[in-house]
Amino acid sequence: MLNKNRFNEILPSLQKICFEAGALQIKLHDTDLNYVTKENKTPVTDADIGSNKILTEGLRLITPEIPIISEEDYKGQDRHSCFWLIDPLDGTRNYMNTISTNMAEFPKVLKIANSYDNVFSCVGVHPCHIKDHPLVTYDELYEQTKHSKVIGIGESGIDLFHDKTTLDLQEKSFRTHISVARDTGLPLVVHTRGADYDTIRILKDEYEKGAFPAVIHCFSASRELAEESIKMGFYISLSGIITFPKGDVVCDIVKDLPIEKLLVETDSPYLAPVPNRGKSNQPAYTKYTAEKLALIKNVDYLTISSQTTQNFFILFKKAVK
Numbered sequence: 001m002l003n004k005n006r007f008n009e010i011l012p013s014l015q016k017i018c019f020e021a022g023a024l025q026i027k028l029h030d031t032d033l034n035y036v037t038k039e040n041k042t043p044v045t046d047a048d049i050g051s052n053k054i055l056t057e058g059l060r061l062i063t064p065e066i067p068i069i070s071e072e073d074y075k076g077q078d079r080h081s082c083f084w085l086i087d088p089l090d091g092t093r094n095y096m097n098t099i100s101t102n103m104a105e106f107p108k109v110l111k112i113a114n115s116y117d118n119v120f121s122c123v124g125v126h127p128c129h130i131k132d133h134p135l136v137t138y139d140e141l142y143e144q145t146k147h148s149k150v151i152g153i154g155e156s157g158i159d160l161f162h163d164k165t166t167l168d169l170q171e172k173s174f175r176t177h178i179s180v181a182r183d184t185g186l187p188l189v190v191h192t193r194g195a196d197y198d199t200i201r202i203l204k205d206e207y208e209k210g211a212f213p214a215v216i217h218c219f220s221a222s223r224e225l226a227e228e229s230i231k232m233g234f235y236i237s238l239s240g241i242i243t244f245p246k247g248d249v250v251c252d253i254v255k256d257l258p259i260e261k262l263l264v265e266t267d268s269p270y271l272a273p274v275p276n277r278g279k280s281n282q283p284a285y286t287k288y289t290a291e292k293l294a295l296i297k298n299v300d301y302l303t304i305s306s307q308t309t310q311n312f313f314i315l316f317k318k319a320v321k
């Protein structure tokens with residue numbers, strides 16, 4: 001195991017190398033970094049997962065620390081896979097959460113989660129997929145939550161930006177997802193776009209029937225939606241949007257939100273943060289989102305990374321370290 005002091009000493013250069021290399025396989029031996037390579041590494045990226053069209057839009061709630069793979073992690077693993085590791089201060093591993101967009105492809109999502117100790121998944125139907133599939137039932141969703149790697153419900157919610165004609169169906173599906181989140185205690189991953197009014201209306205109405213945990217993912221909504229969500233104990237997850245020049249409106253809102261309720265994510269394959277805007281988004285880039293968040297909150301990077309890590313595990317209780 002890497003000595004903590006030594007690690008702290010090399011941390012800045014390690015971070016630099018790691019992220020400039022585009023990530024991601026760094027092998028640590030004893031107390032020294034002795035291997036950094038880009039060879040033979042195709043991390044579990046959006047490209048991999050997205051190539052199966054599983055996640056045209058994916059949530060990757062991960063911790064933004066540098067990814068490290070130890071000798072131990074390689075054992076029995078395909079080196080073409082990459083792990084997003086966590087917690088540089090004690091050498092333990094990073095974790096990734098993939099979302100589900102429809103039930104037909106959920107088995108593929110689950111397979112990925114089952115293939116890696118540190119990858120988890122959610123189950124749910126994205127509001128933009130409502131038209132293409134029969135509405136998911138409570139029982140169908142509930143059944144899938146029995147898998148040990150399924151740690152959340154979603155994403156689900158209301159999207160009137162892409163389709164205003166399916167509000168009724170979206171609402172029905174959203175309420176089904178909420179019921180399962182309430183009954184299982186698994187957090188709901190909420191997608192909301194161009195639909196602040198209806199999202200708040202439904203969340204508040206359902207919350208009054210009984211509390212449930214939730215995260216507003218890829219937050220780009222109004223101050224009111226953020227504040228109402230925080231009142232219900234929900235979390236707010238931030239994407240690369242906060243690094244964009246036009247992200248100022250969101251940043252202004254984030255400035256006033258409690259740090260204990262914030263997460264960072266990719267939301268792939270789009271929304272890669274500056275300086276990688278335009279590239280296919282991937283978990284390693286959350287570092288830049290976390291850096292911007294540190295600036296907004298006027299704290300250092302490690303404070304943000306450890307806080308968002310902690311928040312992740314408080315919210316996604318079923319994710320076992």
Ligand SMILES: [Zn+2]
Pocket residue numbers: 057155190191192217218
């Ligand atoms: Zn979404």
